[in-house]
Amino acid sequence: MSRSSRLAILALLAAASGWTAEFVQAVEFPYYHHPRPLWERELVWLKNIGIRTVAFSAADKVPKSDPRADLAGFLQILRRLGMRAWIYDVSPGLTAMLEAQLERHGGPIAFAEGPSKLDAPAPPSPVTRIPATAQDTLRRSREALAGGRGSLLWTDVEDTLAPYLNRGIVSFSGEERAGGATLRRNAALLHYWAAILPSMSTERKLTGKIPAVQLLSAGPRGVSAVAVSNPGASEITGPLRVLDPSVSRELIIPKVHVPAGESLWLPVNVPLANGGLCEDCAAFAPGDRIVYATAELHAIEFENGILACEFSAPVPGEVVIHLSRTPSGPLIAGGRPADFEWDEKNSVVRLKIPAGKGALNRVRIGLAVEAPDASAFFAGPSRLVIGRANVVSTNYSSDALAGRSRLLAPAGYRLKAVPKSPMEIDYEIYIPADAPHDATHGEFVTLALEADGVRLGRSRLQLFRPASLRIREAIPLRLGPDAELALDPPLVSFDPQAGREIRIAVRNNYPSIQNYVVELSGKGLTFLPARTEISIAASTEREIPVRIFCEGPADGLKEAVIQVSGAADLNQKFQAVPLARGQTVAYARDLDGDGIADYVLENQRARASFSGVDGRWMEWVWKDSNLNFLPDAGTLPGAALEWAQASRGGLEFRWKSGSRKVSLDAKNRLSIEQDGPLPQEILKQEKRSGVSLEVERSGGNRAVYILEQTK
Numbered sequence: 001m002s003r004s005s006r007l008a009i010l011a012l013l014a015a016a017s018g019w020t021a022e023f024v025q026a027v028e029f030p031y032y033h034h035p036r037p038l039w040e041r042e043l044v045w046l047k048n049i050g051i052r053t054v055a056f057s058a059a060d061k062v063p064k065s066d067p068r069a070d071l072a073g074f075l076q077i078l079r080r081l082g083m084r085a086w087i088y089d090v091s092p093g094l095t096a097m098l099e100a101q102l103e104r105h106g107g108p109i110a111f112a113e114g115p116s117k118l119d120a121p122a123p124p125s126p127v128t129r130i131p132a133t134a135q136d137t138l139r140r141s142r143e144a145l146a147g148g149r150g151s152l153l154w155t156d157v158e159d160t161l162a163p164y165l166n167r168g169i170v171s172f173s174g175e176e177r178a179g180g181a182t183l184r185r186n187a188a189l190l191h192y193w194a195a196i197l198p199s200m201s202t203e204r205k206l207t208g209k210i211p212a213v214q215l216l217s218a219g220p221r222g223v224s225a226v227a228v229s230n231p232g233a234s235e236i237t238g239p240l241r242v243l244d245p246s247v248s249r250e251l252i253i254p255k256v257h258v259p260a261g262e263s264l265w266l267p268v269n270v271p272l273a274n275g276g277l278c279e280d281c282a283a284f285a286p287g288d289r290i291v292y293a294t295a296e297l298h299a300i301e302f303e304n305g306i307l308a309c310e311f312s313a314p315v316p317g318e319v320v321i322h323l324s325r326t327p328s329g330p331l332i333a334g335g336r337p338a339d340f341e342w343d344e345k346n347s348v349v350r351l352k353i354p355a356g357k358g359a360l361n362r363v364r365i366g367l368a369v370e371a372p373d374a375s376a377f378f379a380g381p382s383r384l385v386i387g388r389a390n391v392v393s394t395n396y397s398s399d400a401l402a403g404r405s406r407l408l409a410p411a412g413y414r415l416k417a418v419p420k421s422p423m424e425i426d427y428e429i430y431i432p433a434d435a436p437h438d439a440t441h442g443e444f445v446t447l448a449l450e451a452d453g454v455r456l457g458r459s460r461l462q463l464f465r466p467a468s469l470r471i472r473e474a475i476p477l478r479l480g481p482d483a484e485l486a487l488d489p490p491l492v493s494f495d496p497q498a499g500r501e502i503r504i505a506v507r508n509n510y511p512s513i514q515n516y517v518v519e520l521s522g523k524g525l526t527f528l529p530a531r532t533e534i535s536i537a538a539s540t541e542r543e544i545p546v547r548i549f550c551e552g553p554a555d556g557l558k559e560a561v562i563q564v565s566g567a568a569d570l571n572q573k574f575q576a577v578p579l580a581r582g583q584t585v586a587y588a589r590d591l592d593g594d595g596i597a598d599y600v601l602e603n604q605r606a607r608a609s610f611s612g613v614d615g616r617w618m619e620w621v622w623k624d625s626n627l628n629f630l631p632d633a634g635t636l637p638g639a640a641l642e643w644a645q646a647s648r649g650g651l652e653f654r655w656k657s658g659s660r661k662v663s664l665d666a667k668n669r670l671s672i673e674q675d676g677p678l679p680q681e682i683l684k685q686e687k688r689s690g691v692s693l694e695v696e697r698s699g700g701n702r703a704v705y706i707l708e709q710t711k
Helices: 003-017 036-049 071-081 092-099 137-146 180-199 399-404
Strands: 024-028 053-057 084-088 109-113 127-131 151-155 202-205 212-216 224-229 236-244 249-258 263-271 289-293 296-303 306-312 317-322 331-333 336-338 340-343 348-353 362-368 376-379 383-385 389-396 405-408 414-421 424-430 444-451 454-464 467-471 476-479 483-486 491-494 500-508 514-522 525-528 531-536 540-550 558-566 570-578 585-589 598-602 606-610 617-622 643-647 650-655 658-664 669-674 686-688 691-697 702-709
Touching: 024 180, 036 071, 036 180, 053 109, 071 084, 071 092, 127 137, 137 151, 137 180, 137 224, 137 263, 180 296, 180 306, 212 236, 224 236, 224 249, 236 263, 249 263, 249 289, 263 296, 289 296, 289 306, 296 454, 306 317, 331 348, 348 362, 376 444, 383 389, 389 399, 389 405, 389 454, 399 405, 467 514, 467 558, 467 570, 476 617, 491 500, 491 540, 500 514, 500 531, 514 525, 531 540, 570 585, 585 643, 598 643, 598 650, 598 658, 606 658, 617 702
Parallel strands: 024 053, 024 151, 053 084, 084 109, 127 151, 376 454, 383 454, 491 570
Antiparallel strands: 202 212, 212 224, 224 263, 236 249, 263 289, 289 317, 296 306, 306 362, 317 348, 331 336, 331 362, 340 348, 376 389, 389 424, 405 444, 414 424, 444 454, 467 500, 476 483, 500 540, 514 531, 514 558, 525 540, 558 570, 585 598, 598 606, 606 617, 643 650, 650 658, 658 669, 669 702, 686 691, 691 702
């Protein structure tokens, strides 16, 4: 049977059963244009904010010498994180390897877009692609959700090098730019709503001055939502007339506030027991439901007798809940006690929702629905250390409950219960570094306590490696005026005669004080002190000052290593370049992580870098303030280089069409001379942040670019 026939049969079966595919939200992650050392960090960030699927090309177009060409390594990270892959442009030569990585074989590949021989489904259609850097992304993304089916693919999320900087909403340093809040908010919303959306197949446009569309589930009394959008420049306030599916009649929401430029996803008739937004609400009666809310509902939780709802609330609002029992109180809204209104006749409670805080306008309210017969709570650390024994404390309302309870943790975690008292149990948790999922630095995991088949309490903890370190004086690659990329391995410059102090920052990720031994070594280098013993407080970073000297010829890059032992075992390689006062050095090393050496001219005040791919001028940096005078794309791009070298005289590049020579003197004068004419406007004279750039032209094919500190 052919693949198309099998998919057709599956589609018929799905239609007959009423099953529909989950709405898919994905982020494009072009790993082959992203520094490899950052893959894991950025994928963990995406997972933590709620993105489960990443999309990328599977074309065999990256040179094998490029460290970013490791598709198998990238898929391995996705597999370890439990994330899904959406691939497109599949090269025929990769089909066999990718076939083994399909979801049904335990791999991460869930979708294959476009023509391919892979036996994987296409992403749900229609596919809406939205650049995360574009304007009005919130409204555009909510329009896609209001369609009720398909896929939403975010592009331009991460900074990329292809080969120059293309800006996304997340920089190489991990900083979120404008647009990050919209992505986070949609990820939080779709964590539960993604599975519900395809069942909301009926669209009902609402009348009134607030532009709104109501989505209704196909079945009777199903979940509903109202998509509200205000494209104007002023707030809209007014009532909404919606259909209440529970009673099949119109319901008036008396007052809805929609700030200018805001879009909201308002819940209507969300059952608590089986509405899809709460995993632990089985104790509620079938008629218990959220009637409506005037803020965006993201999640519902119920544990230890408390019903908690999480909203995105740009302005204050309210939520109306039908309950078959009288709440025991109190209401905690935004971390503070608040009054609530109980209508005993109609069994309805009205709860105030305060305006949320932060870029996501997030706020949480909790109502004590009943005094629980049994309760259990977590105590202790908010973090777990990978590869080490961690102790998490739990306490219970009775010794009988403690005896019947158990701790739920991700697969692969080793658990050992250590009773502390009749109503207290300490759990020793060991997280192997090779656990199948949820064992990566920076991830969040959820632990839960269960007794008699009921979850009583949960705790969300973040995972950390035992320790981490960085060199504060490490040189970054400056990309444009305000972006930078950390080099791997790190690079420092130093005066070979006078030496230089570098500061090694060691972070203790344990929730307790730990002792470490830090040792430095390197051929042709001397470190004072070469060995340091240090105690570091819980979750704290301490700096170790070390002076570095040259021990022999002061030429070329020197290889060195930092070794950490004691509470953690960690090795960090780095390079050091000797740079005497009044001297200019020229050297080659890979700056942008593409596996090709780039070329650098540097003195103690200025640095110029050129691409080893095409000779493009990437950096012109005043080192005291790390100020780069070149644009994001650099300047002077050429064709593919045939030959290049760094020597005492400077840099030399050769293409089929000509050559270029570059030199830098002690007065920060960078001379560029080439066979063909130099463009007139590659850089203009300017003053910026106390530094002036001057340009001297001595012919059509030669120019001098001078950096000076202004008074």
